[in-house]
Each structure stands twice: as structure tokens, then as C-alpha cells.
Amino acid sequence: xxxRRSKRRYLSIKHAGEPGDSVNAIIKRFSELxxxxxxxxxxxxxxxxxxxxxxxxxRLEQLENLLVAITLMDPPIVTIGMSGSIKQLRRRGSRVVxxx
Amino acid sequence: xxxxxxxxxxxxxxxxxxxxxLIVSENINQPGDLLxxxxxxxxxKELKKKIKKGTGLELTVSPTRxxxxxxxxxxxxxxxxxxxxxHASRCQFILSSGARSEYEMVSxxxxxxILKVGGIDPENHWRNLGEWIEERxxxxxxxx
Numbered sequence: 001x002x003x004r005r006s007k008r009r010y011l012s013i014k015h016a017g018e019p020g021d022s023v024n025a026i027i028k029r030f031s032e033l034x035x036x037x038x039x040x041x042x043x044x045x046x047x048x049x050x051x052x053x054x055x056x057x058x059r060l061e062q063l064e065n066l067l068v069a070i071t072l073m074d075p076p077i078v079t080i081g082m083s084g085s086i087k088q089l090r091r092r093g094s095r096v097v098x099x100x
Numbered sequence: 101x102x103x104x105x106x107x108x109x110x111x112x113x114x115x116x117x118x119x120x121x122l123i124v125s126e127n128i129n130q131p132g133d134l135l136x137x138x139x140x141x142x143x144x145k146e147l148k149k150k151i152k153k154g155t156g157l158e159l160t161v162s163p164t165r166x167x168x169x170x171x172x173x174x175x176x177x178x179x180x181x182x183x184x185x186x187h188a189s190r191c192q193f194i195l196s197s198g199a200r201s202e203y204e205m206v207s208x209x210x211x212x213x214i215l216k217v218g219g220i221d222p223e224n225h226w227r228n229l230g231e232w233i234e235e236r237x238x239x240x241x242x243x244x
Contacts, residue, residue, distance in 0.1 A: 014203075016203075032168070032169040033169055063213075064213040064216055064217060065213075067212075067213035067214075068210070068213050068217050070210065071206050071210040071211075071213070071214060072161070072164050072165055072167075072172060073165065074165035074166055075203075076203045076204045078202075078203060078205060078207070079207050079209070079210055080207075082209060
């Protein structure tokens, strides 16, 4: 049987401060709202970042919860775009360059 | 003045204007097109008695940013109950960002996600809201 890779979504976000800190804050808020198990399942990771703008990824099945967690962040974080591939996200206008 | 923007005014303009607007109020005794609901449970009884059919009842996302997990849970409960109340009293449920700057703005998919987590069908909600806004704006038309 084929072992398929789980589907994921890439999100372009705009934030204040360090990208790593912002992603940790998102994971913390996600755990607070939906629980640690859901947060682990979401597998939220920082993929690329530029000044005040980053690309993060998560598992598709937890996308809605992630969007809610991002919306309820303080200080605010804005979701700019969302796609199944980084390439498509860039095409849609994300300014994030290829720095990991 | 920005195109495709609907202005939120506290009082109706005295003369004819060139833009679409809605009258927003926080006072149940003086509801305009929209009544801003800060705490649904505090005003529920009064709302039942005084609210007019067709009024928009607005809940904003911005206060939840400062809430802890359990308070956010209660907020989602109030969102569901306000939606049910609007349905029963023929009012229009409105969920908005409550943004005071561009950094607090909330995208469509994020609002959809909040509605879904709150047990509300986003497609149905936006369709009803679109119809309600059209109907309300047609009443308020007073182009100069």
C-alpha cells in the first residue's frame, strides 16, 4: 500500500518582532485554545521568513484551528495568503524571500 | 472616500451624501442599522424585549485577542447563542474584526474559520449578510 504524505497548507503571515518568537506564540495560543494534542497534530513550522513577514506550514486537517489561533493573537498577526505550495504563495504576492 | 467601502456612522448625516453608510449604535434604546453587542448575556433579556426585526447585531473579534482560553470558549458559546437568537428574532448576525488599524484586520478565510468553529455555515452566513446589507443600504440611499 502506498504511504501518502499528509496534505499541508502554507500560510503567509505578517507580524511584529522575530519570526521564531511569533511562530512559538502561535503554537502556544493554538495549544491554549485547542489543546496540546491538536497542536502536535497541526505540526506548525516556520518555513521561510523576511522582515515582518513569514511563511509557516501546517497540516491541512488543522488549518481552520490555526486560522482561528492566528486571528486571536495578541499582538495581532495578519494572515496575508494561503496556498498548497510555496511557489503559488509567492506568485500571489508574498514578499518573503528564500531565507530559512 | 474609498470605493466599495460602507461607512459606519454614529448619527445619520444631516444632508444628502455620496457614500453608502450604516448607522451603528451601542445603545439598545437607540438602535440604528447595527447594534454592537459587547456581552450578549448582559443584554439578552433587554434585547428580547426591545430589538426590532431586521436590526443587525454585531459581535467583534478584537476583544478575544486579550482573552485567555476559557474566556475564548465562553465567547464562542455567546457567538453560537447570538446567532441562534438572531435567527429566532429575524435579526441579522454580523461578525466583524473590530479592527482599529490595518494590523488588526481579519481576512475572509479567518472569519470563515471562526464561524465554522462556532458551528455556523459561512456560505449561508455571507449570503444572508449580503442580502441584508443591500436591503439596508437601499433604505439609506441619499446620494448628493
